[in-house]
Amino acid sequence: MNRIFWAIVGKELLAFIRSWQLVLVVLYSFTVNVYISGSGIEMKPRNVAVGYVDDTGGGLSQKILTRLHAPEFLPPQRFGSQKELSRAIFDKEIIVGIVFDADFEKKWRQGQKTQINILLDATAASQAYTTLGYLQNIIFDITSPDIPVEIASHKLFNQNADNHTFMALTELLSIITMITVILTAVVFVREKEQGTWDIMLLMPVDPKLIILAKSFSQVLIVMVGIVISLGFIVMGIFSVPFNGSFVAFALLSFFYVWASAGIGLFIAAVARDIMQVAQLSIVVMMPLIFLSGAWTPIHAMHPVLQTISLVSPLRYYIEGTESIFYRGSGWIDLFPYFTGVIAVGGLMYWIGFRKIGRLF
Amino acid sequence: MKIRVIKAYIYKELTELVRSRFIIMVFLLPSMILLLFGNGIRMEVSGARTLIVDHDRSPISYRLISKFEHSKYFNTQILPISEAEALGRIKQARTDVVIIIPESFEKRLLHGQTTQIGVFADAAFPSRGITMETYVKGVILDAASEFGHNQANGSITINQRTLFNQAMRDEDAIVPGLIGLVLLVAPAILAALLIVKEKERGTIFNFYASPLSKSEFLAAKLIPAFLLHSLNIFVVFLWAVYVFDVPFRGSFFLYWAASEIYLMISISIGMLISVITRTQIVAVVFTIIITIIPGFMYSGIIMPISSMSGMSQIEAHIFPVMYYNHIVYDVFLIGEGLESAKTLRYLLILLFYAIVLLSLGRLFLRKELK
Numbered sequence: 001m002n003r004i005f006w007a008i009v010g011k012e013l014l015a016f017i018r019s020w021q022l023v024l025v026v027l028y029s030f031t032v033n034v035y036i037s038g039s040g041i042e043m044k045p046r047n048v049a050v051g052y053v054d055d056t057g058g059g060l061s062q063k064i065l066t067r068l069h070a071p072e073f074l075p076p077q078r079f080g081s082q083k084e085l086s087r088a089i090f091d092k093e094i095i096v097g098i099v100f101d102a103d104f105e106k107k108w109r110q111g112q113k114t115q116i117n118i119l120l121d122a123t124a125a126s127q128a129y130t131t132l133g134y135l136q137n138i139i140f141d142i143t144s145p146d147i148p149v150e151i152a153s154h155k156l157f158n159q160n161a162d163n164h165t166f167m168a169l170t171e172l173l174s175i176i177t178m179i180t181v182i183l184t185a186v187v188f189v190r191e192k193e194q195g196t197w198d199i200m201l202l203m204p205v206d207p208k209l210i211i212l213a214k215s216f217s218q219v220l221i222v223m224v225g226i227v228i229s230l231g232f233i234v235m236g237i238f239s240v241p242f243n244g245s246f247v248a249f250a251l252l253s254f255f256y257v258w259a260s261a262g263i264g265l266f267i268a269a270v271a272r273d274i275m276q277v278a279q280l281s282i283v284v285m286m287p288l289i290f291l292s293g294a295w296t297p298i299h300a301m302h303p304v305l306q307t308i309s310l311v312s313p314l315r316y317y318i319e320g321t322e323s324i325f326y327r328g329s330g331w332i333d334l335f336p337y338f339t340g341v342i343a344v345g346g347l348m349y350w351i352g353f354r355k356i357g358r359l360f
Numbered sequence: 361m362k363i364r365v366i367k368a369y370i371y372k373e374l375t376e377l378v379r380s381r382f383i384i385m386v387f388l389l390p391s392m393i394l395l396l397f398g399n400g401i402r403m404e405v406s407g408a409r410t411l412i413v414d415h416d417r418s419p420i421s422y423r424l425i426s427k428f429e430h431s432k433y434f435n436t437q438i439l440p441i442s443e444a445e446a447l448g449r450i451k452q453a454r455t456d457v458v459i460i461i462p463e464s465f466e467k468r469l470l471h472g473q474t475t476q477i478g479v480f481a482d483a484a485f486p487s488r489g490i491t492m493e494t495y496v497k498g499v500i501l502d503a504a505s506e507f508g509h510n511q512a513n514g515s516i517t518i519n520q521r522t523l524f525n526q527a528m529r530d531e532d533a534i535v536p537g538l539i540g541l542v543l544l545v546a547p548a549i550l551a552a553l554l555i556v557k558e559k560e561r562g563t564i565f566n567f568y569a570s571p572l573s574k575s576e577f578l579a580a581k582l583i584p585a586f587l588l589h590s591l592n593i594f595v596v597f598l599w600a601v602y603v604f605d606v607p608f609r610g611s612f613f614l615y616w617a618a619s620e621i622y623l624m625i626s627i628s629i630g631m632l633i634s635v636i637t638r639t640q641i642v643a644v645v646f647t648i649i650i651t652i653i654p655g656f657m658y659s660g661i662i663m664p665i666s667s668m669s670g671m672s673q674i675e676a677h678i679f680p681v682m683y684y685n686h687i688v689y690d691v692f693l694i695g696e697g698l699e700s701a702k703t704l705r706y707l708l709i710l711l712f713y714a715i716v717l718l719s720l721g722r723l724f725l726r727k728e729l730k
Contacts (some may be wrong), residue, residue: 022641130490182645282385283385287388291396
């Protein structure tokens with residue numbers, strides 16, 4: 001029994017290594033790809049291009065502008081007229097435009113109401129929002145310094161709200177899902193396509209054992225990928241904080257990869273050739289990754305989507321991983337995530353055994 | 361040119377697409393991505409689960425709290441629990457923001473002594489953490505300036521005008537960008553499978569032995585994919601305008617022309633992958649990875665290109681998505697069209713990309729055994 005299991009695992013691993021292109025692509029996904037997505041995206045305002053028109057002749061307006069400094073803002077650019085400023089915004093060279101009217105400072109000194117006109121390029125919505133907040137803050141600071149309220153704000157779990165680490169980690173989790181699902185599905189469908197699957201089932205070996213051994217080989221490949229990615233990219237280059245237990249993460253990953261392999265098995269049971277695996281896995285995976293909260297937190301979604309997201313094992317995995325990495329939650333708090341991942345995985349294997357594990 | 365042979369080849373390709381049911385995918389995938397992502401991605405934070413711990417219970421603190429209660433950005437809850445318990449709730453991801461108003465808040469404020477409001481935001485999802493923090497600060501500052509507005513100097517209000525997207529709708533900001541993603545990923549996946557499929561099954565030898573030239577073979581392979589996906593240009597447009605209510609301010613012709621060129625680029629990317637790889641599985645995985653990630657990142661959906669720094673700025677300029685998306689955002693939200701020199705330049709860059717990629721594919725395709 002044991003010998004057969006390991007023989008199948010060995011055979012699959014050999015087949016994987018022989019296809020050097022596949023090895024390269026998988027390696028690329030786990031390393032360079034994670035690196036690129038981690039290094040590229042920055043969600044907090046950074047290098048926001050500010051342009052301004054100043055007809056007041058300095059003073060208060062300059063005092064406000066000097067507060068817009070690096071790294072959040074590029075040095076403000078001066079424009080001759082509001083028209084030139086709008087042109088630059090239309091060409092997306094400037095995101096925030098500030099217009100000081102000629103009597104801006106005079107009115108303020110005289111104790112009248114005055115206003116700053118701000119043009120925002122709303123196609124960059126999140127930057128626009130946050131920049132507005134910054135400006136509000138600056139103006140409040142300058143104009144009414146004698147209100148004795150301080151806001152002591154703390155961003156928990158990720159003090160600098162560093163997006164690199166977050167994106168790198170989420171990307172890794174999405175890649176794990178994708179690679180596992182496709183690899184596992186292909187391992188089965190290739191045999192189906194060549195007709196050797198029926199022969200496998202005819203052998204005097206329990207089909208469940210064959211299925212488990214085949215999935216296990218792919219789980220192994222992905223686990224190696226996770227270790228490489230975690231060691232060299234996520235912890236190595238981005239130095240993502242690790243506040244929780246490493247064993248918990250390894251175990252959660254292991255169960256999760258099994259659950260994804262289960263989804264692959266399900267796809268393999270339905271698909272007849274690799275073309276169909278490609279379509280099905282994309283059609284299944286896109287919602288899966290999307291509904292997991294990797295791009296948008298779950299509770300900010302439409303209520304219907306929130307309910308659907310309960311069946312996405314990636315949801316539990318991402319929440320669990322976030323908790324382990326950032327929040328450093330204990331084992332008891334992690335319990336729901338383990339349950340979720342195992343439940344979805346178990347269901348997938350149950351369907352898989354019934355659909356693909358029988359000849360007739 | 362052997363028009364008849366090419367015609368026969370195109371007919372064969374179409375039949376195969378229908379038989380393998382891949383045709384469903386051609387039309388399902390773009391719409392699915394657009395609908396899911398368009399409905400789901402939210403940059404704006406609304407209804408953040410906010411927990412206020414009020415140790416003061418004075419008129420002023422109530423006034424502050426009511427400010428939060430009246431904001432659509434917060435979903436407030438006031439509980440008489442301790443600070444530690446409140447923080448425990450964040451740790452279990454049961455609340456997003458905790459605001460703590462200290463004891464004798466009002467008294468100190470009226471005496472002009474410094475007092476501190478504690479704000480804790482969950483930044484495990486960083487962009488959301490920052491946005492929530494900014495909102496909270498905004499509300500508190502707003503309340504504070506109302507409280508102390510009788511001063512010597514005048515008050516300054518911010519008169520903001522948001523261009524292109526007055527209501528700051530997330531749909532307007534995201535859906536046009538998604539079109540760029542969708543028209544990149546779906547055609548690339550289709551094209552990536554076309555040639556490698558024949559290689560894996562061995563039917564590529566028919567082509568080796570046939571009198572068809574390399575360009576004719578490519579034309580026969582790519583034209584069906586191109587025509588089918590050309591329909592998608594209109595489909596995604598309809599979704600965007602009628603389902604997501606994104607305004608369309610530019611010229612439809614520009615949108616259509618730019619999209620067709622862009623389609624040529626994405627199909628060529630898929631074809632290049634198909635020419636290089638040896639098995640379908642490698643082709644699929646590779647295509648997904650090199651299209652989805654840059655398609656998202658350099659599209660300007662999440663982050664404007666002008667805010668990128670260093671390497672990512674260069675990478676964004678190498679990848680064609682950025683140029684197309686500039687045009688798409690222009691035709692949907694801005695409407696300047698070809699009057700803007702930048703749009704015209706970007707259109708020409710796209711054309712250049714299409715030609716280069718197509719010629720590369722022809723260069724790498726082999727018509728004999730290695």
